[in-house]
Amino acid sequence: MLALSGPASARTPTPIYDSSALLTPQPTSFSQCPQFFARGSPPAAPPAPRRRELCYEAFAVLHDGVSRTPLYVAQRLTRRSIEDADERRADRFFADARLPSGERAELDDYKRSGYSRGHMAPAGDMPTPTAMAQSFSLANMVPQNIQHNGGPWSKIEQDTRQYVLRAKGDVYVITGPVFTESSPTIGRNAVKVPTYLYKLVYDATTQRAWVHWQANREGERVSPPISYQELVKRTGIEFLPKVVPQH
DNA sequence: CGGCGGGCAATG
């Protein structure tokens, strides 16, 4: 078992799962890693059962036990963190033991599924060996078209890193899957295959945001970004805190 | 073309 033994996760107690936990939402554990969210505010998603908040050393995951994937993964990137992102790729994927077995993807689900294990918070962003290892949690993965993952999506990840290298301050990135009624599943645990993937990039210094919205399929090219408001419309999730008018 | 970064699977 690969220990999630980084400083951040060491401070994160393992959630207790019992019947009452399914009925009454637990207090947010994102409160223990607010640094990954703009102004410390996690996205406002409509409440739903079987959602778990997981903090890691360099990113935070809202996991969905129905799809057995993350719903979104949040990061804060800086020029410094990208300059530090020169770790050797760990390449050791693992099922995340902090999730109940019925809610999580297992390695066998992806094996010979025809889909790759696609990072939401990319391995290439990770600034420390611990963060690199943690990024291979299946709680950070969705079944992704192999060609799209290694091609256009990889390009978007690298473009994002290049942007951050030139940014003046904090850049918040939120990445996640979008499912449709017809979304297929893989493996015995029926891990849902996303129809679309998005990556929201928000530069807190300039207060500019843009969104990469890509179909999870063969032949998909890098599409022109869409607006933040369009992302909210398509997902129903308010990812960024509403700006409080100053006076 | 080679290097790099996203992966995969076979092998002891």
Added chain:
DNA sequence: CATTGCCCGCCG
């Protein structure tokens, strides 16, 4: 379970 070789797409 770690190592190794391989595939693919993108870019300079």
